[in-house]
Amino acid sequence: MCGIFGYVGHRDALKILMDGLKRLEYRGYDSSGVVVQNGHGLVAAKRRGRLDALEAEVRSRPFGGHTGLGHTRWATHGGVSDANAHPHFSCDGKIAVVHNGIIENFAELRKDLERRHRFLSGTDTEVIPHLVEELYEQAEGDILFAVTLAVGRLRGSWAMGVLHADHPNRLSVARVNCPLVLGLGDGENFLASDIPSLLPYTRRVIPLDENELSTIGPEGIQIFDRHLTAKARAPLDIDWTAEAAGKNGHPHFMAQEIDAQPRTVAAEVEAWGRSVPDLRLARDVDRVMVIACGTAWHAGLVAKAALEEMVRIPVEVGLASELRYGDHPFGPRTLAFAISQSGETADTLASVRMARESGSPILALTNVKGCTLAREADHVLYMRAGPETGVAATKSYTSQLVNILFLALHLGRERGTLSPERFEALTREAGFLGTHIGRILRQDPLVRQCARTFQEGYGFMFMGRRYNLATAYEGALKMKEITYLPSEGYGAGEMKHGPLSLVDERMVCVAITPRGRVKEKMISNIQEVRSRGGRIVSVATEGDHAVAEVSDHVFEIPSCEEMFSPILAVIPLQLLAYHRAVGLGRDVDRPRNLAKSVTVE
Numbered sequence: 001m002c003g004i005f006g007y008v009g010h011r012d013a014l015k016i017l018m019d020g021l022k023r024l025e026y027r028g029y030d031s032s033g034v035v036v037q038n039g040h041g042l043v044a045a046k047r048r049g050r051l052d053a054l055e056a057e058v059r060s061r062p063f064g065g066h067t068g069l070g071h072t073r074w075a076t077h078g079g080v081s082d083a084n085a086h087p088h089f090s091c092d093g094k095i096a097v098v099h100n101g102i103i104e105n106f107a108e109l110r111k112d113l114e115r116r117h118r119f120l121s122g123t124d125t126e127v128i129p130h131l132v133e134e135l136y137e138q139a140e141g142d143i144l145f146a147v148t149l150a151v152g153r154l155r156g157s158w159a160m161g162v163l164h165a166d167h168p169n170r171l172s173v174a175r176v177n178c179p180l181v182l183g184l185g186d187g188e189n190f191l192a193s194d195i196p197s198l199l200p201y202t203r204r205v206i207p208l209d210e211n212e213l214s215t216i217g218p219e220g221i222q223i224f225d226r227h228l229t230a231k232a233r234a235p236l237d238i239d240w241t242a243e244a245a246g247k248n249g250h251p252h253f254m255a256q257e258i259d260a261q262p263r264t265v266a267a268e269v270e271a272w273g274r275s276v277p278d279l280r281l282a283r284d285v286d287r288v289m290v291i292a293c294g295t296a297w298h299a300g301l302v303a304k305a306a307l308e309e310m311v312r313i314p315v316e317v318g319l320a321s322e323l324r325y326g327d328h329p330f331g332p333r334t335l336a337f338a339i340s341q342s343g344e345t346a347d348t349l350a351s352v353r354m355a356r357e358s359g360s361p362i363l364a365l366t367n368v369k370g371c372t373l374a375r376e377a378d379h380v381l382y383m384r385a386g387p388e389t390g391v392a393a394t395k396s397y398t399s400q401l402v403n404i405l406f407l408a409l410h411l412g413r414e415r416g417t418l419s420p421e422r423f424e425a426l427t428r429e430a431g432f433l434g435t436h437i438g439r440i441l442r443q444d445p446l447v448r449q450c451a452r453t454f455q456e457g458y459g460f461m462f463m464g465r466r467y468n469l470a471t472a473y474e475g476a477l478k479m480k481e482i483t484y485l486p487s488e489g490y491g492a493g494e495m496k497h498g499p500l501s502l503v504d505e506r507m508v509c510v511a512i513t514p515r516g517r518v519k520e521k522m523i524s525n526i527q528e529v530r531s532r533g534g535r536i537v538s539v540a541t542e543g544d545h546a547v548a549e550v551s552d553h554v555f556e557i558p559s560c561e562e563m564f565s566p567i568l569a570v571i572p573l574q575l576l577a578y579h580r581a582v583g584l585g586r587d588v589d590r591p592r593n594l595a596k597s598v599t600v601e
């Protein structure tokens with residue numbers, strides 16, 4: 001949460017910073033700010049609200065300068081205000097800091113610093129520039145050394161960029177527990193909170209490791225450990241394109257990302273057909289513990305269903321935010337399977353570290369090359385979803401599901417719990433998933449119409465079973481995060497234990513009812529809702545009249561094995577949430593109070 005962007009080179013820094021911040025705005029949009037060293041000193045602007053507010057402010061002010069930092073904020077400490085927007089400054093105005101993370105001991109540091117320094121904000125971050133200012137002298141004017149000394153006094157998490165007025169072509173950066181990526185250009189270099197924001201400028205990147213610091217100039221980058229010993233790091237070449245990170249003619253990133261799924265899902269299936277990743281890590285374990293948050297946790301529920309069916313191995317699905325404070329018996333015979341689109345979610349990383357300490361092998365499934373999770377895992381499965389910008393996860397979810405199902409299929413075959421014939425049949429069927437999604441997307445006008453029908457005053461609940469319990473949770477999450485309407489997902493069999501009391505004629509119950517082991521049970525559950533006046537929207541297998549007869553609206557998915565149905569059934573639910581949100585005039589890509597990458601606890 002919070003995005004930072006930095007530039008040192010020969011171009012107009014302000015332009016590049018504003019462009020970078022636009023790509024990082026998904027990480028927080030409470031306020032934003034920039035600072036540039038323009039040859040005479042530091043010039044800055046910061047504004048509460050969306051980036052547009054800052055843009056309007058800087059348009060009328062020539063900044064000049066070729067070195068600078070930018071920030072987009074998701075507020076943690078201190079309210080949403082101009083004063084709390086980053087950058088924050090030292091008393092002499094010479095040191096500017098942008099920060100992503102939380103300084104846990106800021107209160108005690110501030111109490112001491114306040115005796116000598118004037119604080120202008122209520123943020124935890126502001127202790128950093130004042131600390132660096134104090135230590136600058138002790139560091140004999142060596143700004144990186146001063147930053148290192150300051151970092152030694154901090155507790156918590158940070159990705160920070162520091163700019164000193166007297167060091168015009170230099171940015172100092174440090175990271176602990178928050179992502180920070182250096183981008184390598186030609187006579188110019190960059191820093192950013194993620195890789196996609198760098199893509200218009202470079203595809204050669206170095207993600208900083210824990211506890212590393214760096215000094216960035218136009219001609220080069222140096223990386224150091226906490227004791228300022230230089231470290232050699234080879235850059236990664238990223239194969240994502242800037243186009244894949246754009247809207248490509250769609251009104252929102254989310255629409256573009258929903259639409260990309262025929263291709264991204266097909267790419268995942270093809271990749272498993274081309275070469276099977278090394279699955280040794282998972283071959284001999286007795287149980288699996290999934291570690292994930294949000295949408296990735298829903299993917300974990302599908303992992304549980306698939307691994308238990310195909311591999312006959314017990315699987316638990318841990319919410320990382322709970323797991324990290326629990327007493328889960330990890331150990332060498334328990335595979336820790338961490339699922340995270342970004343690979344930077346703080347709770348997921350903390351749980352992974354806990355699992356590692358107990359000796360569990362760590363398998364990661366992530367979308368981002370070089371992310372922290374990938375660097376800390378024993379083995380990584382990379383998704384091929386490409387950059388995902390919309391805060392509501394869509395294509396990364398279906399990519400996660402394909403990888404999970406293939407993992408289950410291959411492990412089942414290797415461990416002898418799945419016959420070669422069934423394996424062949426299932427992998428063959430997976431080859432059609434991309435085309436199937438294309439067909440589902442053609443129902444977009446129907447879904448839009450349905451979203452309009454339930455425009456005013458309706459609540460939503462989603463129900464499913466077995467493989468599609470996850471789909472119910474995910475459908476409800478999409479709906480609530482971008483429409484702000486209360487919506488919940490339930491196991492359909494649980495309806496009688498409470499949720500049925502919510503049902504009346506203003507309640508839309510979305511029933512995920514594809515053909516499979518639990519379809520008949522689902523129809524009974526639909527009847528229970530109908531007889532209490534609830535409206536039914538079903539996701540059903542094409543031509544399934546039995547479901548159509550008990551539904552007000554039906555979205556169809558092509559006939560498929562039940563294990564593949566969550567990949568298809570979620571598509572109309574993504575569209576439903578999207579159209580409902582657009583109808584309400586919501587900011588679909590940047591829902592209030594949320595951020596895509598939750599890098600703080």
Ligand code: G6P
Nearest residue numbers: 294295296340341342345393596
């Ligand atoms: C945030 C995002 C969700 C995402 C979750 C986990 O809440 O808004 O879309 O599912 O974080 O993120 P991860 O990157 O670990 O998959």
